[in-house]
Amino acid sequence: MITNQIHLLRPKSGAGGSPIDGVSCLSWRFGVETNNVIGWTTIPEECEGYIGHYMLGSEYRKDSEVVTNEALLYAKSLNLSNHGKNVWVFDVDETTLSNLPYYAEHVFGVEPYNSTLFNEWVSKGNAPALPESLKLYNEILSLGIKVVFLTGRTENQRAVSETNLKSVGYHTWEKLILKGASFSGKTAEEYKSAQRKELVNAGYRIAGNIGDQWSDLLGTYTGDRTFKLPDPMYYIS
Amino acid sequence: MITNQIHLLRPKSGAGGSPIDGVSCLSWRFGVETNNVIGWTTIPEECEGYIGHYMLGSEYRKDSEVVTNEALLYAKSLNLSNHGKNVWVFDVDETTLSNLPYYAEHVFGVEPYNSTLFNEWVSKGNAPALPESLKLYNEILSLGIKVVFLTGRTENQRAVSETNLKSVGYHTWEKLILKGASFSGKTAEEYKSAQRKELVNAGYRIAGNIGDQWSDLLGTYTGDRTFKLPDPMYYIS
Numbered sequence: 001m002i003t004n005q006i007h008l009l010r011p012k013s014g015a016g017g018s019p020i021d022g023v024s025c026l027s028w029r030f031g032v033e034t035n036n037v038i039g040w041t042t043i044p045e046e047c048e049g050y051i052g053h054y055m056l057g058s059e060y061r062k063d064s065e066v067v068t069n070e071a072l073l074y075a076k077s078l079n080l081s082n083h084g085k086n087v088w089v090f091d092v093d094e095t096t097l098s099n100l101p102y103y104a105e106h107v108f109g110v111e112p113y114n115s116t117l118f119n120e121w122v123s124k125g126n127a128p129a130l131p132e133s134l135k136l137y138n139e140i141l142s143l144g145i146k147v148v149f150l151t152g153r154t155e156n157q158r159a160v161s162e163t164n165l166k167s168v169g170y171h172t173w174e175k176l177i178l179k180g181a182s183f184s185g186k187t188a189e190e191y192k193s194a195q196r197k198e199l200v201n202a203g204y205r206i207a208g209n210i211g212d213q214w215s216d217l218l219g220t221y222t223g224d225r226t227f228k229l230p231d232p233m234y235y236i237s
Numbered sequence: 238m239i240t241n242q243i244h245l246l247r248p249k250s251g252a253g254g255s256p257i258d259g260v261s262c263l264s265w266r267f268g269v270e271t272n273n274v275i276g277w278t279t280i281p282e283e284c285e286g287y288i289g290h291y292m293l294g295s296e297y298r299k300d301s302e303v304v305t306n307e308a309l310l311y312a313k314s315l316n317l318s319n320h321g322k323n324v325w326v327f328d329v330d331e332t333t334l335s336n337l338p339y340y341a342e343h344v345f346g347v348e349p350y351n352s353t354l355f356n357e358w359v360s361k362g363n364a365p366a367l368p369e370s371l372k373l374y375n376e377i378l379s380l381g382i383k384v385v386f387l388t389g390r391t392e393n394q395r396a397v398s399e400t401n402l403k404s405v406g407y408h409t410w411e412k413l414i415l416k417g418a419s420f421s422g423k424t425a426e427e428y429k430s431a432q433r434k435e436l437v438n439a440g441y442r443i444a445g446n447i448g449d450q451w452s453d454l455l456g457t458y459t460g461d462r463t464f465k466l467p468d469p470m471y472y473i474s
Contacts, residue, residue: 026296031303034270034465059263066268228271 025050029232035214040235043109051108051232055100063230064132071210071227072139078207080144087174087204088140089196089223090133091211092151094231097127097164109233122157125164133210133229134169145207146174150195150216152188152236154179175199188236193219262287266469272451277472280346288345288469292337300467301369308447308464309376315444317381324411324441325377326433326460327370328448329388331468334364334401346470359394362401370447370466371406382444383411387432387453389425389473391416412436425473430456 025047031037043051054060080086090096102121103109121127137147147170153161155178162176183191192215196206200221209216209223212231262284268274280288291297317323327333339358340346358364374384384407390398392415399413420428429452433443437458446453446460449468 024299027299027303030270030300030467031307033267034304034467036304036307036464062261062264063267066264067271067273070268070273227273230267230271 048107048110067227067229068132068136085204086145086207087148088145089148089150089209091216094212098130103233125160129168148174149176188215189219196221285344285347304464304466305369305373322441323382323444324385325382326385326387326446328453331449335367340470362397366405385411386413425452426456433458
């Protein structure tokens with residue numbers, strides 16, 4: 001069982017990022033989450049402590065819960081007549097699955113992204129679920145909405161991604177869309193917009209769309225409503 | 238002189254909203270600022286203390302500064318060839334001017350919006366500048382970009398708005414666009430999108446767009462890049 005790993009990483013001190021660590025890190029995070037601070041490659045070095053406590057403490061989880069609660073309220077309010085073709089798009093990393101065990105060992109984004117090391121971590125298939133997203137996923141399914149996973153992970157990571165998703169509780173989906181070679185060099189926003197367009201052209205209605213990056217949620221065919229989960233660890237354009 | 242009023246309202250205790258006031262208020266604010274929590278009419282009653290400390294303490298100002306610093310960095314990076322037709326759109330309330338003295342007396346959004354009382358406050362013309370926006374305004378002008386104020390204030394508030402803007406340091410502008418009767422009943426997003434379309438049709442390039450509400454920044458003709466200032470006190474769709 002690895003689903004509790006995210007809990008085990010909580011620091012003993014508990015509190016979700018004390019202002020003592022620096023109000024400027026608080027404001028930097030505000031700037032990131034509101035899509036003001038864009039195009040960055042690493043978090044400010046002096047914010048490692050603040051971001052680490054934020055991610056491992058209760059605040060990250062509570063922020064996630066506000067988002068998924070709002071998403072569920074919205075989903076329940078929908079008048080779904082287009083039976084069988086309503087989908088909810090979930091991003092994978094830091095949305096459906098959490099790579100927090102990896103990032104906790106790689107100073108929460110202070111180090112530049114290392115694709116070799118990160119892909120090694122992905123290949124283990126050990127990423128826990130983000131519990132709030134797993135709850136939303138189950139409730140979305142129970143409302144008769146189908147789930148589409150749309151991820152920047154590449155096609156060669158399909159098998160391990162499927163195994164990982166199933167092992168932590170995501171047992172079914174309409175589609176798992178991974179990044180094919182034809183999108184190499186495209187931004188996440190371009191790739192994901194193109195894939196959502198295909199969904200819409202295939203007759204699906206994208207009732208909702210949730211991700212941790214603004215590039216999951218901006219662009220075209222974004223869905224009837226979008227939901228932004230927290231992620232102060234990395235930026236993908 | 239009223240430009241320092243925003244400082245005088247700072248509580249003696251200083252700190253920008255302690256987590257002790259409730260992590261849930263912190264997360265509610267995250268949800269609001271990321272456009273996840275929408276369509277609300279009042280802030281949660283239990284968050285009055287948290288929001289009040291946030292607004293009157295240093296955190297609101299530091300959050301604003303991250304945004305305007307980012308905006309300035311972006312503005313300076315622009316290659317502006319279209320001389321004389323580059324504009325930056327500024328919203329007015331909680332962007333250019335601050336109504337914090339009013340909201341501090343009206344429990345920071347716990348009370349439902351009262352247009353009579355708020356318009357009385359506006360008619361006094363005593364709103365201080367948001368200092369970070371005033372600094373951005375001056376630097377935008379010095380880059381040769383013209384300023385357009387686009388506000389939900391109505392035409393009958395033109396004279397007092399002009400006087401107020403000038404009295405706190407906004408001495409020049411290309412246009413001050415107020416909400417005319419023809420937009421009565423339209424959302425802010427509809428009204429502002431229509432007005433920005435007129436700007437673009439008139440040959441202007443909207444290099445940047447800054448506001449405290451997502452309805453300032455979403456819709457159409459939003460500008461080359463948008464900047465979201467903090468505002469956890471009220472929501473305008």
